[in-house]
Amino acid sequence: MPSMVEQLYARVLRPIVFQLPAETAHRLTLALLAGVPIGPCPHDPPELRTTLCGLELANPIGLAAGMDKEVKAAGAWQAMGFGFAEFGTITPRPQPGNPPPRMWRLPEHQALINRLGFPSAGMEAAARRLGGLRRAGLRMRVGVNIGPNRDTPRERVAADYALLMRTLGPLADFVVVNLSSPNTPGLREWQAPERMREIFAALRSDGPPARPILIKIAPDLEPPMLAQICGQALALGVSGIVATNTTIAREAVGVTASYEGGLSGRPLRERARAVIRDLYRHTHGKLPIIGVGGVAGAQDAYAHIRAGASAVELYTALVYGGPGLIGAIKAALAGLLRSDGLRSIGEAVGRDA
Numbered sequence: 001m002p003s004m005v006e007q008l009y010a011r012v013l014r015p016i017v018f019q020l021p022a023e024t025a026h027r028l029t030l031a032l033l034a035g036v037p038i039g040p041c042p043h044d045p046p047e048l049r050t051t052l053c054g055l056e057l058a059n060p061i062g063l064a065a066g067m068d069k070e071v072k073a074a075g076a077w078q079a080m081g082f083g084f085a086e087f088g089t090i091t092p093r094p095q096p097g098n099p100p101p102r103m104w105r106l107p108e109h110q111a112l113i114n115r116l117g118f119p120s121a122g123m124e125a126a127a128r129r130l131g132g133l134r135r136a137g138l139r140m141r142v143g144v145n146i147g148p149n150r151d152t153p154r155e156r157v158a159a160d161y162a163l164l165m166r167t168l169g170p171l172a173d174f175v176v177v178n179l180s181s182p183n184t185p186g187l188r189e190w191q192a193p194e195r196m197r198e199i200f201a202a203l204r205s206d207g208p209p210a211r212p213i214l215i216k217i218a219p220d221l222e223p224p225m226l227a228q229i230c231g232q233a234l235a236l237g238v239s240g241i242v243a244t245n246t247t248i249a250r251e252a253v254g255v256t257a258s259y260e261g262g263l264s265g266r267p268l269r270e271r272a273r274a275v276i277r278d279l280y281r282h283t284h285g286k287l288p289i290i291g292v293g294g295v296a297g298a299q300d301a302y303a304h305i306r307a308g309a310s311a312v313e314l315y316t317a318l319v320y321g322g323p324g325l326i327g328a329i330k331a332a333l334a335g336l337l338r339s340d341g342l343r344s345i346g347e348a349v350g351r352d353a
């Protein structure tokens, strides 16, 4: 039974918000949410308490990158009940991203397509905001997702990541190296093992990083490439993998394929879960995985966890489900654990892999 907040969103707010073009609605919503002050965390069922890369989380549900690229609404994400939020992608220098229109809803599929291309206010602005969060008493865990500027030449890309790491790493609990946005030309090529080595050499040029570093990968990788990435990640001592970014595949949505960009939401769910399962198998459960793609309810989150994810993230479902969704997922997830006789999230991770 949906909560009152969920019903209010579905019946009143969403029909109004969906009258606006997707990006306008997003900008307005964020401006409103930015006004929510940092307050107490909602209560979480104790069995949802878990760890990710050595970090304690009050619950395993996180906000995916892209929703809050500029660290504007941390108070709202914490109040909604997220256990952590991944801000970004943040680039070193400010850049506008691709020309609009660049974001579309596909309501019949509970999906979005975007080709935003990393609009970013740059890392200095993000650093100022991140610095303020802990001082203001934010308790939720904070990740920063980093990526190179679009006009950075190939030979400077690793240096961009290193600069972002130096500037933003100390201000976050973990860092995600984004290797998989489909909207920055050439970015996905950095998933190749020799390119990953180049990036990690640069990231470690100042000594051992102070924070866990995860990589974020695409759902569109062929199985041999996925295996290679796992081998390289283990060899490099990568802290974990975020799987997955949006997909360039369109089988699941048919004719709406005409928009170019990354597809997210329900049509991505099974593909993302298959990638999570493969990653877990290839790494024998040694690398923590953040499972992301198509999570819209407790069953989805639980299935990603049972496939091998230590925590999950979502973006698109928040657009369709509204702010009551996170509390609903957490309550039902605790119930699912209990009905399977499990006492913690950790006990469920990888059970179906």
Ligand SMILES: Cc1cc2nc3c(=O)[nH]c(=O)nc-3n(C[C@H](O)[C@H](O)[C@H](O)COP(=O)(O)O)c2cc1C
Pocket (backbone or CB within 6 Å): 064, 065, 066, 067, 069, 088, 089, 103, 112, 114, 116, 118, 145, 178, 181, 216, 244, 245, 246, 263, 264, 265, 266, 268, 292, 293, 294, 295, 313, 314, 315, 316, 317
């Ligand atoms: C509008 C939009 C913008 C996004 N921007 C980013 C981004 O800047 N960096 C990133 O790593 N992922 C970005 N993503 C991908 C999400 O973090 C996530 O990996 C993907 O949407 C799948 O999750 P979902 O099905 O819950 O939305 C974006 C997704 C959407 C819909």
